[in-house]
Amino acid sequence: MTTHNRVYKAAACVLVPGLVLVSACTPKNSAVPQPKPSQTSSASPPSTSTDPSSSIRSAYQEFWQVAAAIDKQPESEWQTRMSAVAADPQLRRTVQGLGLLREQSVVLYGSTTARITNVELAGDRATVQDCQDGSKAGQADAKTGKPKTVGVARNPVTATMQRGTDGRWRVSDVVFGGGACR
Numbered sequence: 001m002t003t004h005n006r007v008y009k010a011a012a013c014v015l016v017p018g019l020v021l022v023s024a025c026t027p028k029n030s031a032v033p034q035p036k037p038s039q040t041s042s043a044s045p046p047s048t049s050t051d052p053s054s055s056i057r058s059a060y061q062e063f064w065q066v067a068a069a070i071d072k073q074p075e076s077e078w079q080t081r082m083s084a085v086a087a088d089p090q091l092r093r094t095v096q097g098l099g100l101l102r103e104q105s106v107v108l109y110g111s112t113t114a115r116i117t118n119v120e121l122a123g124d125r126a127t128v129q130d131c132q133d134g135s136k137a138g139q140a141d142a143k144t145g146k147p148k149t150v151g152v153a154r155n156p157v158t159a160t161m162q163r164g165t166d167g168r169w170r171v172s173d174v175v176f177g178g179g180a181c182r
Contacts, residue, residue: 053119056126056161059085059169061114063159068111068137071098087162087170101139109147110137117181126169130157131181156181 063085070078078095086094101107113136118129134151141148156177161169 052121052126056119056121056128056169057116059161060116060128060130060159060171063171064112064114064132067094068108070094071101071108075099075102083170084168085170087164087172090171090173102142105142106139106148107142107145108137109140109145110151112137112151124163126161126163128157128159128161130159131155132157152180154180154182 066081066085070081073081075098078098079091082091082094113133115131115133116128117131118127120127132151132155133153134155135153137151138147138149140146156179158175158177159171160173162172163169
């Protein structure tokens with residue numbers, strides 16, 4: 001596969017609902033270094049709520065907020081800023097996807113709205129089910145600002161959350177189920 005085809009394939013997978021989440025689309029032969037999860041961040045500290053579901057929901061929503069605006073930041077800050085809300089492999093996929101978009105003069109616009117339908121906790125891992133509204137987000141031409149894509153209003157998303165050694169929940173995997181949620 002040529003570099004151009006690999007970039008095109010990954011960019012096609014870089015997904016909408018507008019945000020960079022190369023979920024299961026990263027080329028298998030990609031030589032991207034594996035970053036170490038950050039133990040400190042400028043993001044808000046973990047919630048002290050006795051209900052872990054509340055902390056998980058907040059961390060999930062924060063992931064989407066950071067992801068929506070990250071491409072407006074200098075490329076040198078992407079890894080650090082995203083590591084506050086994401087862990088590998090999603091952290092690596094997101095940063096790599098942002099680079100591919102930038103190479104193709106594509107930017108993100110808008111934001112998604114999480115509509116969490118379920119949270120399942122299993123120790124230091126959790127699964128979040130979301131019927132995300134991405135209808136006001138997508139990818140746009142970096143020069144003209146003209147939208148190239150737009151998300152859908154009822155997009156089924158399953159995210160795996162991982163609690164780090166610092167106690168913070170981070171998104172470690174995002175899967176878009178396709179179709180529409182109920």
